[in-house]
Amino acid sequence: MSCTSIAQHRMAxxxxxxxxxxxxxxxxxxxxxxxxxxxxxxxxxxxxxARLPSDDLRSLLTGxxxxxxxxxxxxxRSTSHGSLVAAVGAAAGxxxxxxxxxxxxxxxxxxxxxxxxxxxxKKDLDGLIANIQACDTSKCDVYMCPSMLxxxxxxxxxxxxxxxxxQNCNFTGCGAFTGExxxxxxxxxGITNVMIGHSERRGEFKITQMDTNSSLQDxxxxxxxxxxxxxxxxxxxxSIREQGLPAVLLEMDKQLxxxxxxxxxxxxxxxxxxxxxxxTGLTASPEDAQATHAGIRNLISKRVSPAVADxxxxxxxxxxxAKNAPELSAMPDIDGFLVGGASLKxxxxxxxxxxxxxxxxxxxxxxxxxxxxxxxxxxxLESKGLRGDADKGSPSCSSxxxxxxxxxxVGGWTxxxxxxxxxxxxxxEIFYILEGEGFLTDADGRxxxxxxxxxxxxxxxxxxxxxxxxxxxxxxxxNNHADDLSIGERQRAVVGSPQDFHWLxxxxxxxxxxxxxxxxxxxxxxxxxxxxxVGAWACTAGGFLGTAxxxxxEFFYVLEGLCFLTGAxxxxxxxxxxxxxxxxxxxxxxxxxxxxIRKVFVVISE
Numbered sequence: 001m002s003c004t005s006i007a008q009h010r011m012a013x014x015x016x017x018x019x020x021x022x023x024x025x026x027x028x029x030x031x032x033x034x035x036x037x038x039x040x041x042x043x044x045x046x047x048x049x050a051r052l053p054s055d056d057l058r059s060l061l062t063g064x065x066x067x068x069x070x071x072x073x074x075x076x077r078s079t080s081h082g083s084l085v086a087a088v089g090a091a092a093g094x095x096x097x098x099x100x101x102x103x104x105x106x107x108x109x110x111x112x113x114x115x116x117x118x119x120x121x122k123k124d125l126d127g128l129i130a131n132i133q134a135c136d137t138s139k140c141d142v143y144m145c146p147s148m149l150x151x152x153x154x155x156x157x158x159x160x161x162x163x164x165x166x167q168n169c170n171f172t173g174c175g176a177f178t179g180e181x182x183x184x185x186x187x188x189x190g191i192t193n194v195m196i197g198h199s200e201r202r203g204e205f206k207i208t209q210m211d212t213n214s215s216l217q218d219x220x221x222x223x224x225x226x227x228x229x230x231x232x233x234x235x236x237x238x239s240i241r242e243q244g245l246p247a248v249l250l251e252m253d254k255q256l257x258x259x260x261x262x263x264x265x266x267x268x269x270x271x272x273x274x275x276x277x278x279x280t281g282l283t284a285s286p287e288d289a290q291a292t293h294a295g296i297r298n299l300i301s302k303r304v305s306p307a308v309a310d311x312x313x314x315x316x317x318x319x320x321x322a323k324n325a326p327e328l329s330a331m332p333d334i335d336g337f338l339v340g341g342a343s344l345k346x347x348x349x350x351x352x353x354x355x356x357x358x359x360x361x362x363x364x365x366x367x368x369x370x371x372x373x374x375x376x377x378x379x380x381l382e383s384k385g386l387r388g389d390a391d392k393g394s395p396s397c398s399s400x401x402x403x404x405x406x407x408x409x410v411g412g413w414t415x416x417x418x419x420x421x422x423x424x425x426x427x428x429e430i431f432y433i434l435e436g437e438g439f440l441t442d443a444d445g446r447x448x449x450x451x452x453x454x455x456x457x458x459x460x461x462x463x464x465x466x467x468x469x470x471x472x473x474x475x476x477x478x479n480n481h482a483d484d485l486s487i488g489e490r491q492r493a494v495v496g497s498p499q500d501f502h503w504l505x506x507x508x509x510x511x512x513x514x515x516x517x518x519x520x521x522x523x524x525x526x527x528x529x530x531x532x533x534v535g536a537w538a539c540t541a542g543g544f545l546g547t548a549x550x551x552x553x554e555f556f557y558v559l560e561g562l563c564f565l566t567g568a569x570x571x572x573x574x575x576x577x578x579x580x581x582x583x584x585x586x587x588x589x590x591x592x593x594x595x596x597i598r599k600v601f602v603v604i605s606e
Contacts, residue, residue, distance in 0.1 A: 113343030163299030238276030241310035277318030393418030436472030461490035517542025561597030
């Protein structure tokens with residue numbers, strides 16, 4: 001099973017576990033209608049309205065990630081069971097939308113040049129070949145479809161990876177089949193890709209119908225069985241388009257019904273052609289084209305699986321040219337073009353460049369890092385022995401690292417009672433006290449008491465001393481920044497109490513732009529000096545995309561709430577009270593907050 005498929009099943013399982021118990025999970029069409037109702041049936045399949053006990057749901061998860069959320073909110077902001085069910089449905093649909101958006105980073109764009117019955121003279125082929133050779137195929141797959149008489153001439157002319165792709169084949173191989181060609185003949189010429197189902201062979205433009213949905217089913221099976229790849233064309237005439245999008249998608253469903261189970265994303269590319277736009281100069285608006293492509297992807301999600309829907313490439317084939325390619329390329333569900341008239345011109349290269357550039361800007365698929373509370377339990381930490389600098393008692397320390405970046409790191413640390421001095425700290429450290437108590441004393445004698453639940457900052461250059469009176473356990477973030485701090489910035493330890501970050505102490509930042517719910521977020525800073533920003537953040541229920549390619553690294557400890565983070569790699573994680581999370585610089589993804597979340601954060605500019 002693909003990584004994306006696993007991620008989607010886990011997402012459904014995690015959302016189900018947010019409620020708990022034995023239940024049926026419906027992921028509703030809450031986000032633009034991209035998903036209709038379905039439920040998790042097993043790690044490998046999706047089935048409508050399948051009932052699954054929570055123990056089976058847990059089998060999709062691993063370790064502590066499968067634990068139930070059982071925290072109580074102190075503020076009355078908790079979500080009722082009924083509204084939580086509704087939130088889960090909306091979150092699932094929204095998360096699926098987020099996955100669809102970020103999945104485009106994994107779908108390499110593809111552009112085809114359909115020369116149809118052109119050119120008239122063989123001597124003109126070299127010019128068309130030069131147009132294709134001029135294309136950069138490092139970020140975009142390219143293929144061209146010469147007429148059958150020109151396939152052999154073109155078959156060995158491309159050195160940039162462009163694929164010669166015949167415009168048709170039969171469904172039974174070599175033999176007494178006048179006017180036909182077989183994939184075995186193509187393979188003998190080194191050809192690996194073929195196009196079938198173009199509207200001009202389906203009977204459009206008053207051309208005798210040469211292909212039907214049934215014959216195309218046989219052809220696709222024959223192509224795939226032979227080890228070839230295929231561009232499979234679908235599309236609707238103007239009479240159907242005029243009836244609206246539902247009628248268009250009904251027709252697309254009919255054209256795909258017999259081949260759904262053969263739609264392997266690694267072997268099949270779908271070319272959607274609005275027939276009324278082919279050769280007419282007309283084209284769908286980017287928004288209309290996107291809506292149709294998203295609808296086709298939704299059909300595949302329902303009939304096959306969301307994993308296949310997210311991974312398969314869908315080209316647009318309605319009079320694409322250099323002028324409209326940039327806007328069409330910006331649509332998340334348009335993965336390329338099947339180009340007709342413009343493929344006979346030098347502008348074909350511009351079309352390839354347009355979609356290569358647009359899709360290259362997709363969010364980076366960096367993973368985020370996560371640890372449950374048990375990751376920093378005493379027995380999970382590595383002993384570092386007695387402190388050699390102690391001047392009081394015999395304190396011993398243990399630690400464990402979760403993440404280490406270019407200039408920052410995060411981990412857990414514990415220390416038994418005792419005291420020791422600190423002189424001119426080389427880094428800035430921020431930590432959250434899980435348990436224990438003691439004192440931090442600045443160089444001028446000012447003492448700061450700390451307890452469980454406190455957030456503490458020790459700036460770079462700070463001098464003073466530790467006195468641990470009750471064994472301490474903390475989660476720490478260290479920023480090894482180059483900037484020196486002023487005397488005023490480095491002379492004091494800073495301690496924030498749990499009361500400082502209570503809901504009533506947070507300042508509203510207003511409503512976030514969201515694709516489900518109406519999330520309102522809140523903030524309170526504790527310390528912001530140089531490249532380090534420390535504070536608390538909270539947000540009510542809702543789903544939204546985070547900052548794409550985030551410019552900073554964020555570390556946070558969750559005080560309360562329940563949410564899901566989904567990265568651009570498609571991996572989702574259930575996040576709840578006690579978890580520690582790292583969102584590295586360059587990370588992209590989305591948030592789906594099921595119960596209001598509150599966290600202590602450290603943001604570092606690296």
